[in-house]
Amino acid sequence: MSRLLIVCLLLALTACAATSTSPPERELRVEASPERALAVGLDVMVERGFVIRMADTGLGRIDAVRAARPGYVVHYEVREAQSGTWLVVSGRRGTGIIEPHRFDPLLAEIAARLEATR
Template structure:
């Protein structure tokens, strides 16, 4: 009985130390293109960069891709209609930890170039 109480107390103390991992901060960019085209080109950019598309849902405008080589990033893509165009949002994690959003800028720049919207 005493042992069970001590184990329970220890479990409660350790549970209080656990912290939640913050959600990754997204990097967003608006495009003057149809949401379907933006998502399709985003998947093409990721595939060309060595990512494996794990899930994609065109109706919801969402996709998930994982880098097939080290360091093993995971990128989540969300594309939503916005006015006459679309807004793409990318976020990335590595080992469950969020990555700085500026690492996604090259992917967004390439997406913009492929859509013919680069400055």
């Protein structure tokens, strides 16, 4: 009986450890196509020193790491809206989250470039 209890307890702990929550996101709606918003986001991230790990236009997503800060991982997504496109950014630093407000300068630069090329 005690073995069964120990096995159940270990399974419960394993399930808890395997479940991860998504980091909080920062969103901004822009007047641009998702394709254009993704391309401009990619350019800005590269210029800011991010190393692109994955960029997929079909998914509308970019995963990048900061070259100068190991463990600093950022996810950038574009989501089609009824009018324009949502830019969505989230990230992790090591095992912790990156506070969403820290992405404001990145989103502002992307939005400014999209506005300038409209």
